[in-house]
Amino acid sequence: MPALINPSILSADFMNLERELQAIAAADFVHVDVMDNHFVPNLTLGLPVVKRIAEVSPVPLDVHLMIEDADRWAPEYAALGAASVTFHAEATQAPVRLARELRSRGVRAGIALRPASPVEPLLDLLPEFDMILVMTVEPGFGGQSFIEGMLPKIRRARQAVVESGADTWIQVDGGVARDTIGRIARAGANVFVAGSAVYGAPDVAAEIVALRGLADA
Ligand code: DX5
Numbered sequence: 629m630p631a632l633i634n635p636s637i638l639s640a641d642f643m644n645l646e647r648e649l650q651a652i653a654a655a656d657f658v659h660v661d662v663m664d665n666h667f668v669p670n671l672t673l674g675l676p677v678v679k680r681i682a683e684v685s686p687v688p689l690d691v692h693l694m695i696e697d698a699d700r701w702a703p704e705y706a707a708l709g710a711a712s713v714t715f716h717a718e719a720t721q722a723p724v725r726l727a728r729e730l731r732s733r734g735v736r737a738g739i740a741l742r743p744a745s746p747v748e749p750l751l752d753l754l755p756e757f758d759m760i761l762v763m764t765v766e767p768g769f770g771g772q773s774f775i776e777g778m779l780p781k782i783r784r785a786r787q788a789v790v791e792s793g794a795d796t797w798i799q800v801d802g803g804v805a806r807d808t809i810g811r812i813a814r815a816g817a818n819v820f821v822a823g824s825a826v827y828g829a830p831d832v833a834a835e836i837v838a839l840r841g842l843a844d845a
């Protein structure tokens with residue numbers, strides 16, 4: 629399966645979201661970072677804005693919830709038209725129940741891990757999730773540097789996916805750029821979130837193509 633490139637609109641111009649969405653029409657998904665100022669020390673978008681993004685975006689929505697009480701809120705994001713909803717393992721009481729609820733609404737269910745959270749507890753549950761998101765920065769802000777120590781975690785996740793035969797995608801978010809994406813892909817990720825690398829590039833569309841090429845090389 630070719631690498632998927634999901635630009636994060638966290639690094640876009642929030643005053644011109646429609647234009648910024650059109651600029652990434654060549655992407656696979658648009659990554660929408662929802663933050664509540666409790667789970668992470670930053671505040672971004674909520675349900676009404678994400679709903680409008682879903683209506684306007686030329687590509688499907690990959691929603692990344694960095695919010696507390698995911699059990700309460702994630703289904704609301706599934707209902708507004710997102711293609712994929714990822715909640716944090718640290719913010720749910722019942723990850724399997726929540727993932728099943730998301731899937732029952734026809735949405736891909738992802739589970740995310742902060743850098744210090746181990747992947748091992750998820751490895752027996754892989755068929756329950758459409759995606760595991762390995763955070764490679766502390767969630768909360770764009771433009772941070774990639775945590776190299778996460779590469780073995782990505783490798784262990786990929787090995788477990790292969791052994792299980794599950795069709796679980798492995799997404800990486802944080803510090804993905806031209807100088808890191810090759811290593812991340814070789815470690816086993818197949819979905820790449822890139823915020824500052826894409827929206828900070830002089831030619832946004834060309835950067836998506838370049839990153840995809842480096843991941844698939
Ligand atoms: C960080 C967000 C990321 C962020 C990544 O908490 O989850 O999606 O936009 O930004 P870059 O690609 O600049 O590291």
Ligand code: ZN
Pocket residue numbers: 636659660661692801821
């Ligand atoms: Zn994100």
